[in-house]
Amino acid sequence: MKVKKAVLDVLETCKAVEEHKLNPFLVDVFNAIKILREYFSLCKDFKDYCLDAKALNALSKVVELQNAYLLFQSSKLYVKPEDLKNKVYSLNLDELAKAFLKSWHPLIEMEQLTFQSINNCLLYWSKIQFYRREKSIELTPEMPKIVEESEVSKKSEEISALMTHLWREMIELAGKKGKVDYWVFICKGDFQTIVKRAYVTSFLVTYGYASLVKNKERLYLYPNKKVEKIEYEKFVANSFPISIKKSIIKGF
Secondary structure (H helix, E strand, C coil): CHHHHHHHHHHHHHHHHHCCCCCHHHCCHHHHHHHHHHHHHHCCCHHHHHHHHHHHHHHHHHHHHHHHHHHHHHHCCCCCHHHHHHHHHHCCHHHHHHHHHHHCCCCCCCCCCCHHHHHHHHHHHHCCHHHHHHHHCCCCCCCCCCCCHHHHHHHHHHHHHHHHHHHHHHHHHHHHHCCEEHHHHHCCCCHHHHHHHHHHHHHHHHCCCEEEEEECCEEEEEECCCCCCCCHHHCCCCCCCCCCCHHHHCCC
């Protein structure tokens, strides 16, 4: 049957459009409907009706894709330059100002000194008494000092001793589990002490005396018990950044 073959061709074409292999506007929708109408009048059994309905459904999807394409093109709002020029000239100053404010998205902000801002600054500084006293004091710049090698060696020994102390403390806190929570370990004493402990701990991790492992939202320190002695002077200074916020350490 020639009509049935034409229906199968329509179905195959619609399938190609749906799979984005063919432009939806290449399908002659009116001719396809004419074929389906002719085939419908010749249907004899249930299979024929199902084929006609299947082809009609596929054709409706093609029409839907055509509609989506037209909506996309219309959303671009293509306007000829001459039409846009005439539109701008037809607007009054108020309308132009409103259009400018709606489309204005500045990337930078410029601040300007005014008489009022300068006056406020003068009033502010004139009320600070200690500033006047500081003005009368002549400060002499401090000359740079030469650091002796023995002093450098002493500082290295102090840092090595501090690293050794924290490393042993970490081993003790880790216990049988072999690990200790990072924040629990460093959060001891005041804020200055916490920062110092975090700073030294970063060197312990960098030099391999401990490992820092992240498990979900927690950080854990795993001390390396095989190390015998820490010698700070043998290493190049290095560290890893972890932000220390007072809001975090309040819970420890």
